[in-house]
Amino acid sequence: MAEDLENQENDKIIKIDIDEQMKSAYIDYSMSVIVSRALPDVRDGLKPVHRRVLYGMLDLGLANNRPYKKSARIVGEVLGKYHPHGDSSVYMTMVRMAQPWSLRYLLVEGQGNYGSIDGDSPAAMRYTEARFQKIAEDMLADINKDTVDFQLNFDDSLKEPTVLPAKVPNLLINGSSGIAVGMATNMPPHNITEVINATIAYIENTEITIPELMKFVKGPDFPTGAIIYGYNGVSDAFETGRGRIVMRAKAEIETVKDRETIIVTEIPYQVNKAMMIERTAELVGEKKLEGISNIKDESNKDGIRIVYEIKRDANASIVLNNLFKQTALQTSFSVNNIALVNGRPQMLNLKDLIRHFVDHRHDVIVRRTKFELDEAQKRAHILEGLLIALDHLDEVIKLIRASNTPEEARTGLMEQFGLSDIQARAILDMTLRRLTGLERDKIKEEFNELMKTIEYLQSILADEGLRMQIIKDELAEMMDKYGDERRTTIVHSAEDMSMEDFIEDEEVVITISHEGYIKRTPATEYRTQARGGKGSKGSDSRNEDFIEHLLIASNHNYMLFFTETGRCFWLRVYEIPEGSRLSKGRAIQNIINIPKEEKIKAYIKVKNLKDQEYLENNYIIMCTKKGTIKKTSLEAYSRPRVNGINAININEGDQLLEASLTSGSSEIIMALRSGRAIRFNEATVRPMGRTATGVRGVTLGHAADEVVGMIAVDDPSATVMVVSEKGYGKRTNVEDYRVTNRGGKGVKTITITDKTGDLIAIKAVTDADDLMIINKSGIVIRIVLSQLRVIGRATQGVRLINLKGNDSIASVAKIEHEDDPEEEVNGELLLVDPADVLPEEGGAEEAETEEGAEEPEEEGSDEEGEAEDTDETEED
Numbered sequence: 001m002a003e004d005l006e007n008q009e010n011d012k013i014i015k016i017d018i019d020e021q022m023k024s025a026y027i028d029y030s031m032s033v034i035v036s037r038a039l040p041d042v043r044d045g046l047k048p049v050h051r052r053v054l055y056g057m058l059d060l061g062l063a064n065n066r067p068y069k070k071s072a073r074i075v076g077e078v079l080g081k082y083h084p085h086g087d088s089s090v091y092m093t094m095v096r097m098a099q100p101w102s103l104r105y106l107l108v109e110g111q112g113n114y115g116s117i118d119g120d121s122p123a124a125m126r127y128t129e130a131r132f133q134k135i136a137e138d139m140l141a142d143i144n145k146d147t148v149d150f151q152l153n154f155d156d157s158l159k160e161p162t163v164l165p166a167k168v169p170n171l172l173i174n175g176s177s178g179i180a181v182g183m184a185t186n187m188p189p190h191n192i193t194e195v196i197n198a199t200i201a202y203i204e205n206t207e208i209t210i211p212e213l214m215k216f217v218k219g220p221d222f223p224t225g226a227i228i229y230g231y232n233g234v235s236d237a238f239e240t241g242r243g244r245i246v247m248r249a250k251a252e253i254e255t256v257k258d259r260e261t262i263i264v265t266e267i268p269y270q271v272n273k274a275m276m277i278e279r280t281a282e283l284v285g286e287k288k289l290e291g292i293s294n295i296k297d298e299s300n301k302d303g304i305r306i307v308y309e310i311k312r313d314a315n316a317s318i319v320l321n322n323l324f325k326q327t328a329l330q331t332s333f334s335v336n337n338i339a340l341v342n343g344r345p346q347m348l349n350l351k352d353l354i355r356h357f358v359d360h361r362h363d364v365i366v367r368r369t370k371f372e373l374d375e376a377q378k379r380a381h382i383l384e385g386l387l388i389a390l391d392h393l394d395e396v397i398k399l400i401r402a403s404n405t406p407e408e409a410r411t412g413l414m415e416q417f418g419l420s421d422i423q424a425r426a427i428l429d430m431t432l433r434r435l436t437g438l439e440r441d442k443i444k445e446e447f448n449e450l451m452k453t454i455e456y457l458q459s460i461l462a463d464e465g466l467r468m469q470i471i472k473d474e475l476a477e478m479m480d481k482y483g484d485e486r487r488t489t490i491v492h493s494a495e496d497m498s499m500e501d502f503i504e505d506e507e508v509v510i511t512i513s514h515e516g517y518i519k520r521t522p523a524t525e526y527r528t529q530a531r532g533g534k535g536s537k538g539s540d541s542r543n544e545d546f547i548e549h550l551l552i553a554s555n556h557n558y559m560l561f562f563t564e565t566g567r568c569f570w571l572r573v574y575e576i577p578e579g580s581r582l583s584k585g586r587a588i589q590n591i592i593n594i595p596k597e598e599k600i601k602a603y604i605k606v607k608n609l610k611d612q613e614y615l616e617n618n619y620i621i622m623c624t625k626k627g628t629i630k631k632t633s634l635e636a637y638s639r640p641r642v643n644g645i646n647a648i649n650i651n652e653g654d655q656l657l658e659a660s661l662t663s664g665s666s667e668i669i670m671a672l673r674s675g676r677a678i679r680f681n682e683a684t685v686r687p688m689g690r691t692a693t694g695v696r697g698v699t700l701g702h703a704a705d706e707v708v709g710m711i712a713v714d715d716p717s718a719t720v721m722v723v724s725e726k727g728y729g730k731r732t733n734v735e736d737y738r739v740t741n742r743g744g745k746g747v748k749t750i751t752i753t754d755k756t757g758d759l760i761a762i763k764a765v766t767d768a769d770d771l772m773i774i775n776k777s778g779i780v781i782r783i784v785l786s787q788l789r790v791i792g793r794a795t796q797g798v799r800l801i802n803l804k805g806n807d808s809i810a811s812v813a814k815i816e817h818e819d820d821p822e823e824e825v826n827g828e829l830l831l832v833d834p835a836d837v838l839p840e841e842g843g844a845e846e847a848e849t850e851e852g853a854e855e856p857e858e859e860g861s862d863e864e865g866e867a868e869d870t871d872e873t874e875e876d
Contacts, residue, residue, distance in 0.1 A: 026181075030180070030181035030182055033180050033181045034181065034183065034340075034345055035340065035343055036048055037049075037178075037180070038178035038179060038180035038181075038184075038185070039178055039180055039183075039185055039338060039339060039340050039345055040171055040176040040178070040185065040187075040339050040340065041163055041171075041339065041340045042339040042340060042341050042346075042348065042353065042356040042357070042360075043163050043166060043171075043356060043357065043360035044139065044163050044164040044165075044166040044170055044171070044360075045166070045169070045170035045171025045172070045173075045174060045175075045176060045339075046163075046164065046170065047176070047178065048083075049083055049085075049089060050093055050107075051160075051161065051163070051164060052078050052082040052083045052090075052160060053074070053078050053083075053090060053093055053094050053097070053108075054107065054132075054136055054139065054140060054164065055082065055140070055160060055161055055164075056074060056077045056078035056082060057074055057108075057130070057131070057132060057136075058132075058140050058143070059077060059081070060073070060074060060077055062074070062130070062131040062132050063131070063132055063137060064109065064131060064132050064133060064134045064136075064137060066131060068109075068111050068129035068130060068131050069129060069130065069131065070125070070126065070128075070129055071091060071094065071110075071112075071125040071126075071127075071128040071129060071130050072125040072126045074094060074130060075087050075090045075091050075094070075125050078090050081153060081158055081160075082153050082154070082160050084154050087125070091122075091125045094108055094130060095110070095114055095115065095122045095128075097136075098110035098114050098130060099114055099115060100223060101117045101223055101224050102223065103174050104174055104175070104189035104190075104191075104192075104221060104222070104223045105133075105135055105168075105170075105174055105189075105192060105482065106133050106135075107132070107133055107136040107174075108130050108131075108132065108133060109131050110128060110129070110130050111128065111129040111130065112128035112129055113128065114128065117224070117267075117272070117273050117304070118272065118273050118274035118275075119272045119274055119275060134481070134482075135168060135482055138167040138168060138478060138481075139164050139165070139166050139167065139168065140164055142165050142364065142368050143161060143165055145367070145368045145371040145372065146367055146368075146370075146371040147165045147367045147368045147371070148161050148162065148163050148164065148165055148364070148367075149161070149162045150162065165368075166357075166360065166361075166364075167361075167474055167475075167478055168192065168475075168478050168482070169192075169195050169196070169199060169354070171187065171339060171353060171357070172189075172190050172195045172217075172353055172354070172357070173189060173190055173191070173192045173195055174189050175187040175188045175189040175190075176339070180345070183338055183345055184338070185336055185337070185338040185339065186333070186334055186335060186336045187335065187336070187337050187339070188220035188222065188237075188245065188269075188333055188335060189220060189221060189222060190217055190219075190220055190221050191217075191218075191221035191484070191485075191486050191487075192478070192479065192482050192483055192484070193479055193483040193484065193485075194216050194217045194218060194221070194486075195216075195217060195354075196475045196476070196478060196479040196483070197216040197479075198216035198217045198350075198354060199354050199357065199358060199475055200472050200475060200476070201213065201216055202351070202354045202355065202358060203358060203468050203471060203472055204472075206355075208351070209351075210238055210239055210349060210350055210351050213238070213350050213351060213354070214235065214350070217238070217350060218486070218490060219231070219234040219245075219488070219490050220234070220245060220333070220335075220488060221486050221487055221488045222247070222268070222269035222487065222488045223269065223487065224266060224267055224268065224269050224271075224487075225250060225266035225487040225488055225489075226247050226248060226249055226250055226266045226267060226268050226269065226488055227248040227249070227250055227266075227488065227489050227491050228245055228246070228247060228248075228488055228489070228490045228491065229246045229247070229248045229330070229491050229493050230245075230246050230491075230492065230493030231492055231493075232493075233245040233246060233335070234490070236335075237335035237337065237350075238349060238350040239349055239350075240347075240349055241335070241336070241337035241338075241347040241348050241349045241352075242334075242336055242337070242347070243334075243335045244332050244334050244335070245333045245334075245335060246330065246331075246332050246493070247268035247269060247330065247331055247332065247333055247488075248268065248324060248329065248491070249264045249266060249267045249268060249324075249329040249330070250264065250265050250489075251263065251264045251265075251320055251329065252265075253316045253317065253320065258312075259309065259312065260310040260314075260316035261307055261308060261309050261310060262307070262308040262310065262316055262319065262323070263305065263306070263307055263308075264304065264305070264306040264307075264308070264329065265303065265304055265305060266304060266487075267304060267306075267328075267329070268328065268329070268330070268331045268333075269333060270333075271328045271331060272328075273297070273304065273306070274297075275328075276327060276328040276329070277295055277297055277306065279327060280292075280295060280308075280323070281295055283326055283327065289319075289322055289323070289326060289327075290314065290319075290322075291310055291311050291314030291315070291316075291318065291319040292308050292309065292310065292311070292314075292319060293309045293310065293311045294307075294309040295307070295308055296309070315587060315590075317586065317590045318587065318589060318590055321590055337349070337353065339353075358471065361471045361474075362467060362468070362471065365460070365467050365470055365471060366461065366467065369457050369460045369461055369467075370461065372453075372457055373454060373457040373458065376450050376453050376457065377454060378422075379450055380450045380451065380454060381420070381422065381423065382422060382423060382426045383443055383446060383447040383450065384423065384447065385419050385420070385422070385423025385424070385426055385427055386423075386426060386427060386430065386434075386443055387443060387444065387447060388417055388419065388423070389413075389417070389427045389430070390435070390440050390443070392417065393435065396413065396417075396427065399412045399416060400412075400413075400428070406428060409428060410424045410428060411424075413427060413428075504555065505554055505555050505556045506522060506523075506554070506555055507522070507523040507552060507553070507554055508520040508521060508522055508523060508552070508554070508555060508573065509521045509522075509525075509550065509551075509552060509772070510550070510551040510552070510553055510573070510576060510603075511550050511551075511585065511774075512550075512551075512588065512600055512603075513584070513585065516587055516588045516589065516594075516599065516600070517584050517585035517586060517587055517588070518576055518577070518585050518586060518587075518588045518591065519576065519577055519579035519583060519584075519585030519586065520553075520555075520573065520574075520576040520577070520578050520579070521578070521579060521580065521581055523552060525580070525581050550772055550774055550811050550812075550813040551603055551605070551813060552772075552813060552814075553573045553605045554573065554605075555573050555574045556572075556573065556574070557572075557573045557605045557607060558570065558571070558572060558573075558605070558606040558607070558608070558609050559571045559572070559573055559576075559603055559604070559605060559606070560603065560604040560606060560620075560637055560659075561588075561592065561594070561600050561602075561603050562600065562601060562602040562603065562604070562622070562647055562656055562659045563594060563598040563599065563600055563601060563656070564598060564599050564600075564601045564650075564655040564656050565598055565650055565655075565656070566646060566647050566648040566649060566650040566656050567598070567644040567645065567647060568637055568644060568645050568646075568647035569592045569593070569594060569644045570592075570609075570637075571591065571592055573605075575591065576591065577591070588600065592644075593642060593643050594644070601656050601657055602622070602656060602658050602659035603659070604620060604659050604660070605661070606634070606661065609637075609638045610638075614634075615633070615634045615635040615638050616633065616634075616635055617663065617664070618633075618634040618661055618663060618664075619631050619632065619633055619634060619661070619662050619663070619664050619682075619687065620632050620633075620634055620637060620647075620659055620660070620661060620662075621659065621660045621662050621666075621668065621682065621685070621710070621712055622647065622648050622656060622658065622659045622694065623656075623657055623658050623670055623697055623707055624648075624650065624651075624654045624656055624657055624694070624707070625654060625655045625657045625706040625707050626651070626653070626654040626700065626706070626707070627670070627696060627697050627698040627699065627700055627707055628651070628654065628693065628695065628696060628697060629668070629670070629685055629694055629695060629696070629697030629698075629710075629742070630648050630685070630688055630692060630693070630694025630695070631662075631682065631685040631686065631687050632647075632648075632687060632688055632689070632690055632692075633687055634661065636689070636690040637690070645690070646690060646691045647659075647690065648690075648691070648692070648693070648694060649691050649692060649693040649694075650693075651693060657707055657708075657709070657710070658707075658709055658710040660710065660711070660712040661712075662682055662712045662714070663714060664682060664683070665682060665683060665714065666682045666713055666714040667680075667681060667712070667713040667714070667739075668680055668681070668682050668685070668697070668710065668711070668712055668713075669710070669711050669713065669720060669734070669737060669762065669764075670697050670698045670707055670709070670710045670746070671707070671708050671709050671710070671722060671749055671759055671762035672698065672700065672701060672705050672706065672707055672708065672746065672759070673705055673706050673707075673708050673758045673759055673760075674700075674701040674702065674705045674752065674758070674759070675749060675751065675752040675758075675759050676701055676745065676746040676748055676749060677720075677722075677737060677746050677747060677748075677749035677762065678697070678698045678737075678740055678742075678744055678745070678746030678747070679734070679737040679738065679739055679740065679746075680697075680739060680740060680741065680742040681739065684741075684742050685697075685742065695743075696742070696743040697710075697742055697743065698743065698744070698745070698746055699743060699744060699745045701745065708758075708759055708760055708761060708762065709761050709762040709763075710762070711762055711763060711764040712764070713734055715764070715766065717766050717767075718734060718764045718765065719731045719732060719733055719734065719764070719765055719766065719790055720732045720733070720734055720736075720737065720749070720762065720764060720765075721761075721762070721763040721764070721765040721771065721785070721814070722749055722750050722759060722761065722762050722763075722797070723759075723760060723761040723763075723773070723800065723809060723812050724750060724752070724756040724757045724758065724759055724760060724797070724809075725756070725757030725758050725759075725760045725808050725809060726755060726756055726757035726803065726808065726809075727773075727775075727800050727801045727802070727803050727808075727809060728750075728755070728756040728757075728796060728797045728799055728800065729797050729798065729800045730750065730788075730791050730795060730796075730797030730798060731765065731785065731788055731789070731790045731791065732749070732790060732791065732793045733790055734764075736793040737749070747793070748793065748794045749762070749794075750794070750795070750796065750797060751794055751795060751796045753796060756796055756797070757808065760809060760812075761809075761811075761812040763812060763814050764814075765785050765814050766785070767785060767786040767817075768786075768817055769785050769814045769817055770782050770783060770784055770785060770814070770817045771783040771785055771800070771812065771813075771814055772812070772813045772814070773800060773801050773809060773811075774809070774810055774811045775801070775803060775807050775808060775809050775810055776807060776808055776809075776810045777804075777807050779807075781800075781801050783800060783801075784817060785814075785817070786817065
């Protein structure tokens with residue numbers, strides 16, 4: 001007996017593998033979370049809880065033009081009928097659909113305390129009220145016309161929609177976020193006008209590409225506005241469904257009573273304002289954020305206003321950059337476009353999202369048309385029976401009066417007039433007033449209108465083009481009702497190489513001041529003047545600052561900046577802030593991460609850093625103040641880092657002075673402050689690693705002597721232009737400088753006197769160049785070099801610019817010559833004294849020195865130079 005009971009019990013136990021059971025159970029659970037909780041449907045952009053809240057509100061009749069109802073009433077309706085979960089989940093879902101900082105296009109209109117952007121909780125559901133926004137009514141439009149499938153609710157007592165008809169592309173305009181099991185979604189909101197325009201463009205051309213769609217949808221459009229910084233993440237998200245979008249607060253720098261303040265009026269999406277301010281205050285207290293004296297939150301019902309008061313000795317631009325770097329004023333939105341397509345999660349790009357919405361709307365139009373056609377045909381069938389009865393009115397009345405029961409009358413009508421059961425019942429239900437002539441005419445008119453409607457509905461079902469036109473018309477109607485301007489602006493960052501498409505490749509003048517302020521100005525702003533003219537104002541720098549570097553480049557070029565400590569930084573020319581001739585510019589530390597104590601000493605314009613052949617066949621030649629020279633392949637500088645790279649190892653007490661781009665066979669001329677110069681071929685300097693020290697290029701004349709410049713000449717028509725501190729200069733043929741061994745003392749290049757001052761610059765120029773000279777007081781003059789004749793190597797030269805008082809030249813640059821006859825006609829060219837164009841000591845001395853009466857030249861041996869080679873191990 002006991003054995004029988006044991007066997008019976010064993011029969012009830014099913015032995016299964018625990019691994020398989022765990023797998024199966026977990027997959028069931030994960031699919032439930034994915035499909036029924038965390039991910040939105042691609043068609044209406046809603047998760048089940050959102051859909052149920054909206055449908056429950058529809059049950060309660062909460063139209064936009066009806067009175068509000070208590071939120072507790074709505075939550076109870078949804079909870080009891082469709083969503084058997086926690087009441088807070090339903091209430092917070094409804095609350096979020098009413099918060100203007102959470103949803104781009106609100107679906108619920110709330111009354112009462114619905115929380116704040118500072119993270120404050122909404123009031124309890126018994127205090128707040130709600131009803132539909134108009135756009136929510138359009139999400140539910142035609143739901144009673146069999147446009148979508150319904151399913152049984154949790155207790156099989158009611159039916160709920162599996163998707164909403166959605167006249168608007170809700171998933172794109174409002175986005176969605178959710179964490180499922182093994183996957184998550186994070187979709188940003190977009191502007192409804194842009195999305196609808198893109199959808200219409202897709203309908204008109206289903207082969208449209210994503211870049212073409214992106215002409216309509218510029219990027220996400222967040223409810224809190226702010227700025228999208230950089231476009232690469234946006235294009236990645238549109239192309240692939242994944243991308244990282246950097247968001248920045250909208251901030252402006254204002255000056256009030258000599259104090260700078262940063263005013264923030266818009267913050268990134270999903271940032272808690274109060275927590276952000278609190279964290280910023282902590283960073284200030286911990287000395288991790290410097291330059292801020294006070295933070296005030298002046299936000300009110302009209303909008304956000306956060307005020308950062310800047311200390312007097314701090315630069316607001318630098319403080320703002322640090323705020324972006326260390327606080328939530330800059331944050332990122334990681335796009336992950338995963339949505340349910342036919343019940344399965346899929347990664348979707350922009351075109352996929354639009355295509356699935358259009359397919360859904362097409363399905364809704366077909367189902368709505370079939371429903372309306374069916375209803376119209378049913379009504380027409382009844383009207384047809386009524387018209388038959390009216391045409392045989394006397395016979396119908398006679399038959400009805402002769403019948404003992406309604407059933408007998410109905411059967412008699414069906415047999416005598418060939419009517420259907422529905423038509424016979426309609427005739428029996430007809431009131432006597434319908435027999436008047438006016439009512440008879442109304443029935444005939446209604447029947448004729450119905451036949452036209454039926455014909456139109458049938459044409460819709462027969463013509464896909466007509467159905468697509470209806471979708472376009474309805475979308476255009478939605479755009480008229482809800483279309484608005486973008487709130488989020490898009491600012492292109494340094495990473496956006498595609499910025500070239502938006503920027504004209506024009507020539508610009510780049511100026512860098514002694515204190516590190518940089519700007520670019522169109523070259524056309526500088527007018528040509530004759531030698532000796534007074535010049536035009538080139539900068540409105542402060543008294544203690546002056547322009548130190550001046551360079552001519554093209555907007556699309558790359559720039560390599562070399563600091564005095566031998567580090568290299570990379571930048572595109574168009575990334576340099578544009579300024580007028582008189583503007584101060586912007587601190588270079590705000591643009592690239594150069595340490596405050598370092599100054600830029602050299603810079604190279606490079607056409608392209610992507611062309612491998614170009615990189616391998618070009619070199620960078622560098623020289624230091626103490627006479628060291630180094631040659632490195634350009635390829636070593638083609639992958640710069642944000643914080644810069646080591647370009648050359650600098651010995652203690654030395655500084656990097658100059659860098660030039662060469663093809664490998666240039667003639668190198670290095671000039672010393674003492675007025676001497678050395679010429680040797682670039683081939684005598686072997687290529688070295690990026691972090692090597694280099695070899696000796698020239699021997700200094702005395703302890704206080706130093707290199708003032710280096711040129712790399714490969715143009716046969718080039719001449720050597722030297723300029724002295726007091727405004728004197730001259731052009732000399734390259735051949736006047738005979739080739740010597742690298743590392744020697746060189747030959748005289750200009751006669752140095754108290755009148756000329758020390759040598760400060762050397763440039764390689766031709767008749768096709770102009771010379772741009774800028775002095776320490778900020779005055780700029782442009783000289784046509786074709787008017788300056790070539791003279792001897794050891795002369796003093798001619799006066800290039802008239803200097804006032806103790807002023808002296810700060811920087812010299814060559815630019816391409818441009819003829820500007822209009823300026824000459826209008827008197828812009830200033831006349832000069834003819835004496836200024838003659839050599840100071842007359843032609844006799846020039847002839848004498850040219851015949852060879854120069855100082856004996858001392859040359860260092862090549863072995864001496866080679867002994868200084870200090871190639872070092874390269875660092876990563």
